[in-house]
Amino acid sequence: MKYSLIFLLVVFAACNKEQPVAQIPSDPPKTPPFGGTIFIDADIVLPSDPTSFTSISFTGQESREMFDRRVDGWITVEAYLFIATFEGADDIEIQVNPEFGENAASNQAEKYAPFIGQLPSVLRKDVNTVWIHAGTNPFGGGNNNLLIHTGQGEDYISDGILEETLIHEAAHTSLDAEHASSTGWIAAQNADNVFISTYARDNSTREDIAESFVPYFAVKYRSDRISEELKSTILQTMPNRIKYFDDQSFNMFPVE
Numbered sequence: 001m002k003y004s005l006i007f008l009l010v011v012f013a014a015c016n017k018e019q020p021v022a023q024i025p026s027d028p029p030k031t032p033p034f035g036g037t038i039f040i041d042a043d044i045v046l047p048s049d050p051t052s053f054t055s056i057s058f059t060g061q062e063s064r065e066m067f068d069r070r071v072d073g074w075i076t077v078e079a080y081l082f083i084a085t086f087e088g089a090d091d092i093e094i095q096v097n098p099e100f101g102e103n104a105a106s107n108q109a110e111k112y113a114p115f116i117g118q119l120p121s122v123l124r125k126d127v128n129t130v131w132i133h134a135g136t137n138p139f140g141g142g143n144n145n146l147l148i149h150t151g152q153g154e155d156y157i158s159d160g161i162l163e164e165t166l167i168h169e170a171a172h173t174s175l176d177a178e179h180a181s182s183t184g185w186i187a188a189q190n191a192d193n194v195f196i197s198t199y200a201r202d203n204s205t206r207e208d209i210a211e212s213f214v215p216y217f218a219v220k221y222r223s224d225r226i227s228e229e230l231k232s233t234i235l236q237t238m239p240n241r242i243k244y245f246d247d248q249s250f251n252m253f254p255v256e
Contacts, residue, residue, distance in 0.1 A: 033233050034197040037214040038168050042160030043225045044218045045118060045167070050254040052087040053117025056094070056110055059083055061102075064095045069137035069149060080105035084113040084130075088253060089121055094130045108132050112148060115166055122250040123170035123213075126177075139165055141172030141210070164214055171210040180209045184247075188240035196238050212241045220246075221255050 034040055064079040079095040080102055086092070094113065096105035109132065116130065128144040136155065140147035146169055156162040179185050189208065195201035200211035215234040218226050219242070235242070 030194065032195045032198045032201050033237055036197050036199045037211045038161050038164045040164075040215060041218060041226050041230060042164070044214065044222050045163030047115075047163070049118055049163075051114045051117035052089060052121070052254045053084065053114045054087055055085045056113050057083050057085075058102075058106060059093075061098070066095055066097070066131040066133070067140065067143070067145075067147060068097075068131075068133050068135075069140070069147070070133065070135045080109075082106070082109040082113075084109070084116070086117050086124065089124055090128075092116065092124075092127055092130060094132065096132045097134065099134055100132075105132075108150060112153070115163060116146065116170075118163060118254070119166060119170050120217075120250065120252040120255045122248075122252065123167065123174050125251075126174040127170060139169050141169035142176070144173065146170060146173060167214050167217060168210045171213040175209050175213065176206075179244075179248075180205060184244055185209070185241075188238075188244040191240040192238050194237055196234070196241075212238055213245070216242055216245050217255075221252065 059081045061078050061080055063076060064081070065074055065076050066079065067073070068075045078098050080098060080100070082094040082096070082105075084092045084094055092113075094109040096108055098105070100108060112130065112132065116124065116127070119127075126144050127146055130146045130148060132148045132150065134151060135149040136151035137149040139149065139152060139156075146166065153162060156165050185208075189195075189204070195204065195208065195211070196215055197207075197211045200208045215238065219231050219234045223231055
């Protein structure tokens with residue numbers, strides 16, 4: 001398990017969900033057990049896991065407005081554009097900063113598209129675009145988008161947590177608006193009475209969904225890849241959040 005930085009932005013909207021009824025196991029943690037959940041295990045998702053990505057095509061170069069962490073603001077550039085196609089899902093436009101040049105831009109789009117295809121369908125449902133820039137800057141989610149900085153991406157790949165990071169970011173993009181302020185999710189937070197990470201605790205309305213989805217995914221779909229100790233910690237810390245996610249009947253293709 002390696003350590004790295006990640007953080008992002010999103011916008012939320014409220015909705016109502018059924019309140020969970022799960023019981024907290026004996027001796028749950030009294031403080032968050034982790035700093036951030038993308039670091040808990042590098043093998044939750046592997047590069048060899050199934051992907052729904054099927055093809056990618058270059059469509060030209062046009063003006064696009066993109067968020068760039070390096071300037072902490074919006075820029076308008078003549079981006080290289082690619083359409084990535086995924087089985088059973090809408091296409092995604094990948095917009096690559098022209099700083100790369102056409103060949104390198106194509107390489108970056110082709111590099112990240114299969115990883116995005118590994119995301120369960122529920123996490124890609126609101127992803128319409130992907131922004132790719134150079135730089136060692138945090139990834140981001142929200143704005144119907146995934147934000148990638150390739151220098152940071154190389155660090156995530158080296159640490160083995162690129163896939164876990166994309167889960168976190170895509171949860172922001174596709175889950176926060178519907179779930180982060182819902183009565184059901186708030187009830188789950190209150191029933192668990194502890195956060196899975198200090199990052200979630202310190203940003204409870206902005207980060208708790210994304211921070212919780214990675215460990216949820218680990219115990220529900222990749223429990224054979226994590227230690228019994230890690231599994232126990234997750235189950236003891238967030239049983240009501242786990243039940244909340246279970247109750248949504250999420251589309252998890254191609255995971256299952």
